[in-house]
Every structure is written in structure tokens, then in C-alpha cells.
Ligand SMILES: Nc1ncnc2c1ncn2[C@@H]1O[C@H](COP(=O)(O)OP(=O)(O)O)[C@@H](O)[C@H]1O
């Protein structure tokens with residue numbers, strides 16, 4: 006497929022992001038095409054979360070360009086970035102523990118997007134049956150894996166065309182990770198683009214098309230996931 010701009014949902018160019026005086030990202034580049042699933046691999050502290058916060062406008066870059074569907078977003082606040090159709094599931098999985106599952110979903114509701122069937126709680130319960138069975142229960146009674154599913158489902162209520170997931174499989178039991186993988190593949194089939202950060206290479210290999218490796222705030226490798234060399238992964242990602 007030609008790598009032209011029209012196909013890019015998200016384009017990040019020469020991103021430089023700081024915490025105060027400390028520079029964390031150095032000329033970082035990446036792209037995500039429509040209905041593509043891309044993984045950002047890297048060890049703890051490499052800059053994955055910082056990259057996502059920069060894209061979302063939570064920690065705007067000091068220099069660089071971020072384009073979502075041909076709109077410059079590097080100066081937009083998070084609510085505007087979300088309103089353009091970019092959903093974000095942060096690593097801390099914050100749900101409202103005293104609200105029911107249904108109410109948690111309602112919190113995420115946003116207007117439908119032209120050309121896409123709008124997400125409803127009923128449609129989401131088909132995708133996440135565990136949540137449907139417990140729709141009237143308080144969010145706080147869910148297991149870690151179910152809470153992770155709920156944060157993803159709530160993000161989908163905003164009808165995003167692309168979602169960014171920060172280490173979605175972290176701390177989940179293997180059987181839940183498998184369920185999550187199947188769910189992400191269904192989303193992809195429905196045309197949603199996905200960018201995720203991961204340290205679980207098997208999970209990434211199962212769901213993703215393309216991989217970037219981030220090391221000390223820069224991208225040091227990019228390839229289709231099936232041709233990711235094991236030695237590159239060992240060198241830059243192993244703990
Ligand atoms: N709030 C913060 N203030 C200062 N430095 C931070 C802050 N959050 C993260 N960092 C630093 O930024 C670097 C990248 O962190 P992060 O993006 O969280 O990495 P990753 O998500 O890949 O584990 C690390 O060196 C970390 O110590």
C-alpha cells in the first residue's frame with residue numbers, strides 16, 4: 006500500500022516533549038493508517054505514555070507536528086482532540102466505582118459520527134458480554150480485567166474512529182488478555198484504528214499489523230510486526 010498522507014489517520018512528526026526542563030521525547034515520528042493496529046513497544050520509562058499524552062493534548066509537545074485526519078492537533082486541549090474522534094484509554098483505568106456499569110457507559114456518550122453506526126450500551130454488551138450480565142452492578146465490584154473492558158467500552162461510547170490504549174493487557178490474567186485480543190480484532194474489523202503501548206510481545210503479535218520500538222524517547226525501529234527481529238526486541242525492550 007502506498008504510504009501517502011490520505012491514508013494516515015494519525016501522523017506524528019518530529020515530536021519533542023518535556024517535563025519542565027527534562028526532555029523526554031526526541032524527534033519522535035509515527036503513523037497509523039485507517040483500520041490499522043499499531044503497537045508502540047518499549048521498556049518502562051521509554052516514553053510510551055508521554056507520547057500518548059502529547060498526542061491527546063494532556064502534555065503538549067514543545068516542538069513537532071501531530072495531524073489527525075489532516076487536522077493539526079498539537080495545540081488542541083484534550084476535549085477537542087476527543088471530539089475529533091480520537092479516543093484514549095489511559096493506563097490507570099479510572100472508572101467511577103460507585104456508579105453502575107450502565108452509568109459508567111453513559112458518562113462516555115458523545116454524538117454519533119457521520120458514516121459510523123453509533124455505539125449504544127446494548128451493542129457494547131454484545132462485544133463485552135461480562136459487562137452486560139452485570140450492567141446494574143457498581144463499577145467498583147468488577148475485577149481488574151472487567152474494569153479494563155469497561156474503560157474501553159466507555160471510550161467507545163464516544164464513537165471514536167481511532168483509539169489509543171496504554172498497556173491494556175498489563176496485570177490481566179492470560180484468559181482475559183485473550184478476550185481483549187479478540188475484542189480488539191473485532192473493533193478493527195469494524196474500521197476502528199488502534200494505537201497501543203505494550204510490553205507483552207505475544208499479545209502485540211496477535212493483534213497488531215505494525216510495530217514501533219521506542220527507546221529513550223526516540224523511535225529506533227519500525228516494521229511489520231511479523232518481521233520484528235527478536236534481537237531488536239531483546240536489545241531495546243527486555244527488562
Ligand atoms: N510527571 C512526570 N514528571 C517528570 N518526569 C516524568 C513524569 N512522568 C514520566 N516522567 C519521565 O518520563 C520518562 C518517560 O516516562 P513514560 O512516558 O511514563 O514511559 P513509559 O510509559 O514508556 O513507561 C521517564 O524517564 C519518566 O521518569
Ligand SMILES: [Mg+2]
Pocket residue numbers: 053054055096171
Ligand atoms: Mg507508561
